[in-house]
Amino acid sequence: MTEVATPIQSLRNQPPAEASMPVVRASFFDLQGFELLQRVAKAFASSTLVPQAYQGNVANCMIALNLAERLRADALMVMQNLYIVHGNPGWSSKFLIASVNTCGRYESLRYEWKGDKGTDDYGCRAWTVEKSTGEKLFGVWIDWKMVKAEGWNKKNGSKWLTMEDQMFVYRSAAFWQRAYAPEISMGLPSSEELGDTYDAQRGVDGVYEVSVGELRQQRAANTAQNAEARAALSTPENVNAETGEILAGQPLPNAGMPPFSLQDALSAVQRGSFDEAADMARSFNQHDHDIVANAIDNQQKPAAERTRRQRTLE
Template identity: 40%
Template structure:
């Protein structure tokens, strides 16, 4: 017997097919689907605060109310799109994706876990050198005291060490070494003396985190999707503009805050260029020498003696 088809069953199947459309930012049905998922996630308290549809209002450490967060739903949509492109769980991406100064960044633990679980390499390992000579450095720290911003000079003693992250590529069996990170590099780049830096309190962990990030950026950039780690963005922010040579110059976050505009560069007036012979300075035309001048010039080059 043939099964009868009713209008209600057709409408139900049509709705089911439309709701099963894959999430996408480029199709109408896919965008509606990703919005539905993002709306459900933004209403949860298990996601970080930048993805929630509401923000907590606190007074003296206690939550006294909530205010709408207009960026929560769009942030969820972006995180879902990144999770779909990476083939990762959306909640895992949202819990390890941080936004600092308007720029997304991964946690270092997520990068290490991605390298270990991608299947291309052996588990990540580190070569950490023994503590070297001690050096006392002086740095400045800024904090608030009695409602005023206070800058204080402090001293700290560090031990010079180096760290190199490495993996074994399973396809070739070769050992891949990342760039070596050292405490001297942290001093030269300004990471160690930055206000609130963790390089002073946990240098061994920061050495490993930075070494893992550099190795991942070299040998597995598709896992990072061009994003930096949260520790790197806390140390400095790369500018969007480039200098004259086209190379990006690192800019510290502290230099970007409360910075007065620089005065315009003074352009030196070039000296007046010498006018070659035979050129009219008023019209710019080339004046051909007369026959008498040509003959005189020819005679100068001849010696009749």
């Protein structure tokens, strides 16, 4: 005799409702996915294990989670290796190297060295073998000649002066990855590269701007170069014995030229960056300095006063 299940038994035997629901993937572009992404981001933002840039910042965590999903990487690993340098995101070089080594398309990255330490020819390049073809893929050479030409060793606290071999490995690996597998970094540079470049950011008008602090450093470097050039030219045969004037030699590089123009200062005034404009104007001649000062004064006056003054002039 067949036993008939009671309604209560039937309900007990039914799978939970969640089992029949469609799988929701965290994403930006559908309601359920966005809500799930927010919930996961809030959990990460409340943790002290994530870097400071993500603690209490749900938006940053959401972007990192999206990157992790697209890279098929662990979210915490992405957060620990995505650095913000001067407001720009960049991957740590060790993360890029690990991503290349584990992507399955190439053998592990290797490094070839050339030259003697202490010379401009000393450097290295990254290379590996593509598994599908067996072809050796060589990156570009990174040597001290390039480092000096690009000014990577001139930044404050530059690691090129204290751990050059490690920096050569990082930079050559980043160049190799950008040449052969740019999809791994999703177009983002390495954090070491960001630290070796000027803080230039693109404004809403499409113009790239450099911070006043960087310009001050450049002006100081120009001043030092001028001093070295004057010292080189100040030999007895090139100097007037009575006046001390240099009589011969090539023109001094950047002599008397500030690293920014009057137009740069006026653009800063229009943006409302009055302190930045005033800082630039300190290196101008008196005429240009007065133009900037008047522009700042006019912009800082209340709108009603400017309107009243304009009507008076009319």
